[in-house]
Amino acid sequence: MFEKISSKIRSLFGDAYIPLHTPHFGEKEKAYVLDAIDSTFVSSVGPYVQSFEERMALLTGARYAVAMVNGTASLHLALVAMGVTPADEVITQPLTFVATVNAIRHAGAQPVFVDVDPDTMGMSPASLEEFLDAQTEMREGACHNKTTGKRIAACVPMHTFGFPLRIDEVIAVCERFRIPVVEDAAESLGSYYKGRHTGTFGLAGTFSFNGNKTITCGGGGAIVTNDRNLAVKMKHLSTTAKIPHPWQFVHDEVAYNYRMPNLNAALACAQLERLEGFLENKRELAEEYRRFFSGLDVGFVWEIEGAKANHWLNAILLKDAAEKNAFLEYTNSRDIMTRPIWRLANKLTMFSECQASGLPNAEWLEDRVVNIPSSVRYG
Numbered sequence: 007m008f009e010k011i012s013s014k015i016r017s018l019f020g021d022a023y024i025p026l027h028t029p030h031f032g033e034k035e036k037a038y039v040l041d042a043i044d045s046t047f048v049s050s051v052g053p054y055v056q057s058f059e060e061r062m063a064l065l066t067g068a069r070y071a072v073a074m075v076n077g078t079a080s081l082h083l084a085l086v087a088m089g090v091t092p093a094d095e096v097i098t099q100p101l102t103f104v105a106t107v108n109a110i111r112h113a114g115a116q117p118v119f120v121d122v123d124p125d126t127m128g129m130s131p132a133s134l135e136e137f138l139d140a141q142t143e144m145r146e147g148a149c150h151n152k153t154t155g156k157r158i159a160a161c162v163p164m165h166t167f168g169f170p171l172r173i174d175e176v177i178a179v180c181e182r183f184r185i186p187v188v189e190d191a192a193e194s195l196g197s198y199y200k201g202r203h204t205g206t207f208g209l210a211g212t213f214s215f216n217g218n219k220t221i222t223c224g225g226g227g228a229i230v231t232n233d234r235n236l237a238v239k240m241k242h243l244s245t246t247a248k249i250p251h252p253w254q255f256v257h258d259e260v261a262y263n264y265r266m267p268n269l270n271a272a273l274a275c276a277q278l279e280r281l282e283g284f285l286e287n288k289r290e291l292a293e294e295y296r297r298f299f300s301g302l303d304v305g306f307v308w309e310i311e312g313a314k315a316n317h318w319l320n321a322i323l324l325k326d327a328a329e330k331n332a333f334l335e336y337t338n339s340r341d342i343m344t345r346p347i348w349r350l351a352n353k354l355t356m357f358s359e360c361q362a363s364g365l366p367n368a369e370w371l372e373d374r375v376v377n378i379p380s381s382v383r384y385g
């Protein structure tokens with residue numbers, strides 16, 4: 007079976023070393039970046055930054071977008087701007103890239119883990135509700151953890167590999183407990199749920215444009231929101247809280263240098279213009295994989311009803327941890343890059359003390375899920 011899968015991947019990607027996901031650049035990228043260099047506006051001020059924000063708002067349907075230096079900083083800043091403090095806790099899923107949990111800690115808060123759904127690999131509304139019903143109480147209009155006494159100040163669900171989770175249900179549960187939601191949509195640019203772009207369901211949503219994502223500008227991020235005050239605050243905090251003035255440098259808060267540079271924004275604008283083509287190309291590949299794996303009787307992750315995924319990273323489900331490890335060994339030793347899903351965050355040393363509800367689905371997925379080559383294929 008491993009042999010069959012390897013030759014299928016080779017037939018799709020050729021004879022050379024096959025990475026998991028590579029960026030794709032053309033003439034437009036070069037032209038925009040060159041234009042930014044020629045203008046000398048390569049740093050935190052420049053027309054591409056604003057243009058990128060407008061395009062992100064247009065694409066996602068959010069009222070406001072703030073260009074950021076990366077996805078981790080986007081999450082960190084969104085949490086801080088929403089009022090998350092070191093006295094608080096933030097609920098997230100253990101099955102995520104470590105940056106999600108790091109950002110909660112950067113805000114000084116304590117992460118709490120609830121389970122994911124086995125089909126979406128994203129936060130389970132049922133597990134979230136069960137935890138909140140059993141373990142929390144409302145005090146002074148806010149949700150508090152009965153065990154620690156701390157306020158639960160935010161909830162951060164994550165759309166794994168671009169597959170939309172049941173975000174409307176997560177939002178409904180959080181509304182009942184008055185917990186604001188920040189969607190970690192780092193992996194789900196171009197993914198929709200019930201016709202709405204991921205990242206626009208919660209109070210804020212964050213994106214990443216790191217080198218391995220669907221589109222990239224080297225390093226970059228964005229926060230979207232419909233809340234005007236929050237948008238203004240986030241932009242202010244991302245730019246050292248400088249009070250706008252033609253020559254004076256006066257700042258009114260301890261803040262951050264988290265703004266996306268114009269040089270990166272130039273690349274980001276060019277990549278955004280190509281997103282639609284990338285998404286079509288990736289969907290074709292995913293459909294091809296899907297047909298192949300259904301014939302092989304190997305599990306292949308697909309979007310749930312009502313969801314439209316960007317198919318950032320394709321994922322297969324092997325029988326157990328032993329088969330998973332054997333497959334990783336087989337493919338990687340043959341120059342086909344495959345990668346296991348993340349080690350659960352609650353098992354990492356720095357988060358091992360965090361409170362966690364039962365996590366059977368996350369553990370089941372951890373043993374079985376492997377990403378296979380998923381780059382855009384042109385030419």
Ligand SMILES: *Cc1c(COP(=O)(O)O)cnc(C)c1O
Nearest residue numbers: 076077078103105106192214216
């Ligand atoms: C990539 C990613 C991030 C972090 O983005 P950076 O731009 O690398 O800081 C955060 N969360 C998830 C789920 C990611 O995949």
